[in-house]
Every structure is written in C-alpha cells, then in structure tokens.
Amino acid sequence: MKITFGEMREMGLRGVLVYCHCGHHVALDPDRWPDNVRLSDLEPRFICQGCGSRGADVRPDFERGNPRLAIRGYRSTT
Numbered sequence: 001m002k003i004t005f006g007e008m009r010e011m012g013l014r015g016v017l018v019y020c021h022c023g024h025h026v027a028l029d030p031d032r033w034p035d036n037v038r039l040s041d042l043e044p045r046f047i048c049q050g051c052g053s054r055g056a057d058v059r060p061d062f063e064r065g066n067p068r069l070a071i072r073g074y075r076s077t078t
C-alpha cells in the first residue's frame with residue numbers, strides 16, 4: 001500500500017498494524033512519523049519480536065482508526 005502517513009491521517013485513520021509472515025503483529029500509533037513518510041518505507045526497518053526476521057507488512061488499522069464507523073456504531077445503539 002503506497003500511501004503516506006499524511007494521506008492516512010486525511011482518511012481519518014489513527015492507527016497502523018505491522019504484520020510479520022510468522023503471524024506476529026503489533027498495533028502502533030502513527031503520530032511518531034511525519035506526513036511525508038510512506039507506510040511502505042517502514043517495512044524493511046521492522047524486526048519481528050516473535051521470530052527475529054526483518055521486514056514486515058505495514059498497513060492502516062481500518063477497524064480501529066475510522067472515526068466515522070465508530071460514530072455510526074455508537075449512534076445506532078442510541
């Protein structure tokens with residue numbers, strides 16, 4: 001996915017998920033990276049804490065990060 005953190009924030013997404021091929025994954029707060037960095041730029045930098053291999057899959061956290069979905073879910077229950 002070739003989007004930047006700035007584009008991701010414009011979409012209302014507030015989290016990233018980093019996946020390793022071994023199944024290990026971690027959720028991160030994207031506020032630490034500037035708008036001009038692409039998510040894919042980070043992939044070679046991660047070293048998995050589970051298996052120790054370098055290189056991961058970085059993608060936006062759609063489920064946690066989209067406030068419109070959260071608001072709709074909240075309103076539907078009231």
Ligand SMILES: [Zn+2]
Nearest residue numbers: 020022048051
């Ligand atoms: Zn791993």
